[in-house]
Amino acid sequence: MKFKSFYTQQQNAKEAAIDLHNALVECNPGLIFVFATSKTDIALLNKELAQKFEDSIIIGCTSAGEITTGKMLDNSVVAMAINKSEIEACKVEIVENLDNYAQSLDKAFESFTEYFGTPISNLDYKKYIGFVLIDGLSLKEEQLMDSIGDQTNVFFVGGSSGDDLSFKTTYVFADGKVMNNAAVLCLLKPKTQFEILKTQSFVSTGKILKVTKANESKRQILEFNNKPATVAYAELLGVDEAKISDYFFSNPVGLMSGNEPYVRSPQRVDGETMYFYCSMKEGMELQLLQTGDIVSDTHKDLSSKMNEMGTVSAIINFHCILRTLQLKQSGQSQDYGKLFTVPTVGFSTYGECYLGHINQTSTMVLFK
Amino acid sequence: MKQILLQCNPKNVKAMGRMKKLLDTLIERRAKGDSFLETSTKFKLMLKGVDPDKITVNTPDDEKIIAIIYEIAQKVNIKLD
Numbered sequence: 001m002k003f004k005s006f007y008t009q010q011q012n013a014k015e016a017a018i019d020l021h022n023a024l025v026e027c028n029p030g031l032i033f034v035f036a037t038s039k040t041d042i043a044l045l046n047k048e049l050a051q052k053f054e055d056s057i058i059i060g061c062t063s064a065g066e067i068t069t070g071k072m073l074d075n076s077v078v079a080m081a082i083n084k085s086e087i088e089a090c091k092v093e094i095v096e097n098l099d100n101y102a103q104s105l106d107k108a109f110e111s112f113t114e115y116f117g118t119p120i121s122n123l124d125y126k127k128y129i130g131f132v133l134i135d136g137l138s139l140k141e142e143q144l145m146d147s148i149g150d151q152t153n154v155f156f157v158g159g160s161s162g163d164d165l166s167f168k169t170t171y172v173f174a175d176g177k178v179m180n181n182a183a184v185l186c187l188l189k190p191k192t193q194f195e196i197l198k199t200q201s202f203v204s205t206g207k208i209l210k211v212t213k214a215n216e217s218k219r220q221i222l223e224f225n226n227k228p229a230t231v232a233y234a235e236l237l238g239v240d241e242a243k244i245s246d247y248f249f250s251n252p253v254g255l256m257s258g259n260e261p262y263v264r265s266p267q268r269v270d271g272e273t274m275y276f277y278c279s280m281k282e283g284m285e286l287q288l289l290q291t292g293d294i295v296s297d298t299h300k301d302l303s304s305k306m307n308e309m310g311t312v313s314a315i316i317n318f319h320c321i322l323r324t325l326q327l328k329q330s331g332q333s334q335d336y337g338k339l340f341t342v343p344t345v346g347f348s349t350y351g352e353c354y355l356g357h358i359n360q361t362s363t364m365v366l367f368k
Numbered sequence: 369m370k371q372i373l374l375q376c377n378p379k380n381v382k383a384m385g386r387m388k389k390l391l392d393t394l395i396e397r398r399a400k401g402d403s404f405l406e407t408s409t410k411f412k413l414m415l416k417g418v419d420p421d422k423i424t425v426n427t428p429d430d431e432k433i434i435a436i437i438y439e440i441a442q443k444v445n446i447k448l449d
Contacts, residue, residue, distance in 0.1 A: 146412075146415065146416065149415075151444075153405055153408070257411045283417055284417065285422075355408055355411050
């Protein structure tokens with residue numbers, strides 16, 4: 001067995017660890033991904049798992065909903081084991097203190113260089129895949145992804161940890177250590193082929209919003225098109241300014257790379273300014289997006305990628321919490337879960353990572 | 369006449385094309401001919417606030433943007449000169 005996914009809804013962390021161990025041990029795991037509801041005792045879960053899987057690398061984080069093969073879940077612990085036979089090399093590093101992470105990140109990359117015997121800048125992105133799990137309340141995702149992207153052409157895919165929409169504390173973890181204000185980086189050289197899929201359910205309306213005044217570190221937009229942000233956004237939508245928050249799910253904005261939007265989702269209105277779940281720089285030109293159907297669009301993109309690969313043995317899915325909420329609103333959660341017919345693990349994130357920090361997207365890694 | 373002379377004065381003609389050349393060099397050296405990496409490098413630049421597709425040979429050079437391009441090149445360990 002190359003990959004095995006499993007979930008438990010056992011609320012007791014010790015019992016959950018026993019469930020996971022019983023289910024995954026037969027896979028002879030070299031690497032285990034664990035995504036857990038924040039309602040469980042995360043420290044205890046990690047302690048128990050580290051003891052039970054002494055020879056395995058374990059990484060994960062708290063979530064805002066979980067995904068396993070064929071299902072979308074809440075209040076669960078989901079996991080995927082990758083058999084040692086499928087891993088050529090794997091190294092995990094922790095970036096601590098995201099408020100001042102430069103030194104910690106340098107140390108992590110030095111460790112990768114030492115372990116893989118090649119500077120990370122020279123690693124072949126077709127042979128290596130990076131995973132990144134970042135504290136979802138840190139507001140540091142953009143900077144960290146930017147710094148990672150400066151150092152390497154290897155793609156780091158992942159998400160921001162959640163806490164079941166409490167927005168109080170989220171955790172990332174690796175090998176028994178549980179942290180916040182931190183990020184876990186995992187650099188994997190699998191023996192099997194892999195592909196990355198970034199999918200979102202939006203098309204551009206062609207309408208432009210240029211950031212003319214922003215408070216980048218707070219992810220706050222003061223002005224679009226030299227007008228107060230709320231005024232410009234409402235004008236482009238053609239709706240009453242007082243009602244714009246009704247359109248946040250269906251009409252986020254996108255930084256376009258060709259026809260591909262990198263979504264930035266509005267969070268809330270403050271006076272005539274708008275807060276987003278992603279920062280934007282002054283001068284950036286964005287396009288107003290229009291939502292489509294998440295289930296059918298994901299099905300289309302996933303099928304296309306799976307056909308291209310021939311066979312797919314496993315999927316890791318970093319799935320935006322806003323997509324989860326949209327699916328719940330439209331009663332499509334189970335239909336979405338059913339799209340994942342091969343061993344799958346994933347969670348509802350507070351933001352997705354692919355080249356940068358994005359929203360309302362699923363970033364997936366598919367293994368052949 | 370005065371107006372025409374003013375326009376023709378080399379001091380008043382803005383230089384063009386340097387930004388495009390620098391960006392092309394940066395992308396080429398980073399992506400080494402791999403089209404997938406070219407796209408991802410361009411997007412990384414967009415996230416840093418420089419959109420390579422919006423800068424052409426006819427874009428007047430802007431010292432502020434040139435400084436940003438050099439700063440980015442230094443960060444990604446690419447020599448531009």
